[in-house]
Amino acid sequence: MAAVEVTAGIIIIGNEILSGRTQDSNLKHLAIELNEWGIRVKQAIVIPDIEATVISTLQAYSNAYDYVFTTGGIGPTHDDITAECVAKAFDEELIQHPEIASLIRSRPAEPEVMESRLLMARVPQSAGLIDNPTGGPQGFYIRNVYVMAGIPFVMQAMLSSLKDKLRGGARIHSRSVTAFLGESQISRTLGAIQSRFPSVDIGSYPFSKDGRYATNLVIRGTDESLLDQTLTEICQLIEAAGETPLDIEVG
Amino acid sequence: MAAVEVTAGIIIIGNEILSGRTQDSNLKHLAIELNEWGIRVKQAIVIPDIEATVISTLQAYSNAYDYVFTTGGIGPTHDDITAECVAKAFDEELIQHPEIASLIRSRPAEPEVMESRLLMARVPQSAGLIDNPTGGPQGFYIRNVYVMAGIPFVMQAMLSSLKDKLRGGARIHSRSVTAFLGESQISRTLGAIQSRFPSVDIGSYPFSKDGRYATNLVIRGTDESLLDQTLTEICQLIEAAGETPLDIEVG
Numbered sequence: 403m404a405a406v407e408v409t410a411g412i413i414i415i416g417n418e419i420l421s422g423r424t425q426d427s428n429l430k431h432l433a434i435e436l437n438e439w440g441i442r443v444k445q446a447i448v449i450p451d452i453e454a455t456v457i458s459t460l461q462a463y464s465n466a467y468d469y470v471f472t473t474g475g476i477g478p479t480h481d482d483i484t485a486e487c488v489a490k491a492f493d494e495e496l497i498q499h500p501e502i503a504s505l506i507r508s509r510p511a512e513p514e515v516m517e518s519r520l521l522m523a524r525v526p527q528s529a530g531l532i533d534n535p536t537g538g539p540q541g542f543y544i545r546n547v548y549v550m551a552g553i554p555f556v557m558q559a560m561l562s563s564l565k566d567k568l569r570g571g572a573r574i575h576s577r578s579v580t581a582f583l584g585e586s587q588i589s590r591t592l593g594a595i596q597s598r599f600p601s602v603d604i605g606s607y608p609f610s611k612d613g614r615y616a617t618n619l620v621i622r623g624t625d626e627s628l629l630d631q632t633l634t635e636i637c638q639l640i641e642a643a644g645e646t647p648l649d650i651e652v653g
Numbered sequence: 654m655a656a657v658e659v660t661a662g663i664i665i666i667g668n669e670i671l672s673g674r675t676q677d678s679n680l681k682h683l684a685i686e687l688n689e690w691g692i693r694v695k696q697a698i699v700i701p702d703i704e705a706t707v708i709s710t711l712q713a714y715s716n717a718y719d720y721v722f723t724t725g726g727i728g729p730t731h732d733d734i735t736a737e738c739v740a741k742a743f744d745e746e747l748i749q750h751p752e753i754a755s756l757i758r759s760r761p762a763e764p765e766v767m768e769s770r771l772l773m774a775r776v777p778q779s780a781g782l783i784d785n786p787t788g789g790p791q792g793f794y795i796r797n798v799y800v801m802a803g804i805p806f807v808m809q810a811m812l813s814s815l816k817d818k819l820r821g822g823a824r825i826h827s828r829s830v831t832a833f834l835g836e837s838q839i840s841r842t843l844g845a846i847q848s849r850f851p852s853v854d855i856g857s858y859p860f861s862k863d864g865r866y867a868t869n870l871v872i873r874g875t876d877e878s879l880l881d882q883t884l885t886e887i888c889q890l891i892e893a894a895g896e897t898p899l900d901i902e903v904g
Contacts, residue, residue: 417854417856417873418856418858418871419680419681419684419697420684420694420695420696420697421684421688421694421825421827421871421873422680422681422682422683422684422685422688422694423856423858423871424681424858425678425681426677426680426681427676429670429673429677429699430670430673430675430676430677431673432673433670433671433672433673434673437672437673443671443672443673444671444701445671445698445699445700445701445706446670446671446698446699447696447697447698447699448680448696448697448698449696450695450696455696477836477857477859478836478837478840479836479839479840479843479844479857480840480843480844480847480848480855480857481847481855481856481857511837514841515835515837515838516837517841518836518837518838518840518841519837521837521840553859553860574672576672584766585728585729585730585769586729586762586766586767586769586770586772587766587769588730589728589729589730589731589769589772590765590768590769592730592731593730593731596731596732597731603668604731604732605668605669605674605732606728606730606731606732607669607674607675608728608804609804620669620672620674622668622672
């Protein structure tokens with residue numbers, strides 16, 4: 403049976419990432435977690451808080467991938483435009499969701515502050531909710547688009563509540579091995595191995611350690627027996643070059 | 654005189670970022686450094702090592718932005734396809750650049766290893782070189798596209814060699830201030846301030862510290878006197894809410 407590939411695109415919304423103020427860490431977390439669920443991140447994009455850009459990106463990603471995950475722009479301030487853009491992207495009205503509103507109202511505040519907080523209850527009319535285990539306002543989803551907070555610990559909490567609720571495909575597994583060899587010492591044979599195992603993906607990542615060239619080789623794919631065969635051949639390649647395969651990891 | 658905006662798009666090429674193996678740090682460095690030079694990062698995209706995707710992204714970004722910077726995919730292994738894709742994107746032949754080849758040949762190696770290393774000398778025929786102060790093979794540029802290594806310290810070295818060689822526009826300056834206030838306590842007045850100063854960009858970033866809600870407000874724009882006026886109004890807003898403006902920073 404051919405492995406079914408289930409894909410995702412990630413949209414990171416926020417001027418603060420593009421200005422360099424904030425180091426994004428949501429992409430890495432999403433990539434690792436979604437892969438565990440059998441969902442493969444195929445592309446990620448970082449876009450500013452500009453309505454037309456957010457809308458067109460949402461539409462393009464929703465068409466291109468099985469799932470889309472957005473982070474950022476769902477707070478109560480003027481630069482939080484994600485919910486409105488999602489509604490416009492799918493031609494829906496923005497409504498106040500009673501369940502989010504009720505959660506927000508359960509914590510008392512002055513009327514003006516409450517009115518601002520309730521901006522976080524706005525969702526497109528057909529949206530379902532994404533639980534927020536931190537206790538704050540929920541995220542939401544509409545069609546194949548999952549809208550989450552930008553603050554990493556809130557995003558991670560929202561994502562955890564989606565576990566086992568999304569349809570995953572074949573999980574990507576990995577094998578990795580390191581050797582004190584420069585990439586150029588192995589690139590030809592490595593390329594030949596890649597050609598013989600086209601359904602696995604071999605990545606080669608050079609680094610230096612203690613003043614010596616080293617390369618980390620990562621093999622990824624859905625078929626674990628193919629990964630093991632590829633790993634065996636790569637270990638033979640390392641030994642043929644007079645070095646020892648180090649730090650073998652199975653993922 | 655109206656401020657000239659000079660724009661950039663960033664293309665991060667590499668399966669390792671999309672799999673979650675590697676945390677990207679190049680975007681943040683590029684954003685901060687380019688901003689110092691008066692070049693504003695408008696969008697960034699992370700794409701896999703797939704030829705058609707790399708080519709179409711290069712073409713789209715080259716058309717959309719004044720400058721495009723790519724990171725990743727210029728080593729000697731089978732997954733290093735950036736140079737070839739750049740050549741194809743601009744319909745040029747891939748040649749061996751004599752200056753890069755000469756640098757590579759200056760370090761002796763077995764014939765087969767040398768042949769692999771020389772793959773790093775491949776550039777599109779009209780390419781100019783980007784110096785590599787780490788001593789490794791150079792990066793290159795063609796038209797408005799600057800092709801750099803993915804390894805952060807090499808990318809940073811290559812970028813540093815471009816300083817004062819690119820045409821910058823008005824530099825973006827910033828002011829920032831923090832207060833122990835939740836976003837909802839200030840969002841309405843903050844939105845009104847943003848409306849009165851449409852040419853500055855006010856970002857609101859909530860966090861919690863010592864169990865209290867806090868918000869970091871960042872004002873960005875090219876006109877420093879407008880930034881100062883906006884900062885003054887935001888500080889008044891914070892004081893009117895009974896709090897003290899903290900950690901004021903000028904950038």
